[in-house]
Amino acid sequence: MGFGFNLFVVFILPVLILALLIAWIVFQKRIFGKLLLATLAFPFVLFALVQVIGIFINKKNISHDDIYGTYIIDRSKFNSKQAMWQYNHFRFEITRKNGLLFYKTEKQKVVKTYTGMVTFIDGSAQPHIVLKADSPGYHLIDSMPTLYRAPFSFYYVFYSPRFGNVFFKKGNWEEIDK
Numbered sequence: 001m002g003f004g005f006n007l008f009v010v011f012i013l014p015v016l017i018l019a020l021l022i023a024w025i026v027f028q029k030r031i032f033g034k035l036l037l038a039t040l041a042f043p044f045v046l047f048a049l050v051q052v053i054g055i056f057i058n059k060k061n062i063s064h065d066d067i068y069g070t071y072i073i074d075r076s077k078f079n080s081k082q083a084m085w086q087y088n089h090f091r092f093e094i095t096r097k098n099g100l101l102f103y104k105t106e107k108q109k110v111v112k113t114y115t116g117m118v119t120f121i122d123g124s125a126q127p128h129i130v131l132k133a134d135s136p137g138y139h140l141i142d143s144m145p146t147l148y149r150a151p152f153s154f155y156y157v158f159y160s161p162r163f164g165n166v167f168f169k170k171g172n173w174e175e176i177d178k
Helices: 003-027 030-057 081-089
Strands: 069-073 090-094 099-106 109-121 128-133 146-149 154-160 164-170
Touching: 003 030, 069 081, 081 090, 081 099, 090 164, 099 128
Parallel strands: none
Antiparallel strands: 069 090, 069 164, 090 099, 099 109, 109 128, 146 154, 154 164
16 A cells, blocks of 8 residues: 555554544543544454455466366457357366377367377466477467466467467366357
């Protein structure tokens, strides 16, 4: 919080509390007691409010365990025929043994599986992954995906020379009529 808030808490709030306490004792009016109580409660209410707001605006911390799982195309990032086509043709899985299974599909049918390994780069606040295909890879898994975090979730962006940015989120593939 800023300088003004610190000034208020350190200098003005104690003086205000003392003045209200003296006024309450001298004049014995309930209004001074209520104002004193509200003034004492203000910092606690403000702290609680900041904590609750922080839950909704702070980005999710990601661990290795969060990364393992199945990923599908995130159609909410790019809602079009192209996104639906990608949704029906690509998905991948990161196994607990750091294996990569990239699926090229025709809706629910897996046409081809590209295998590889996932390596974690732990030098930053959040773990990044590097994909290494076992054999000549598919154009989507030839790059290092970028991790983006939101307050309650995260997603990966892969760069493809054919499609540009391709967005993946954790989830299970379900057939969608479109």
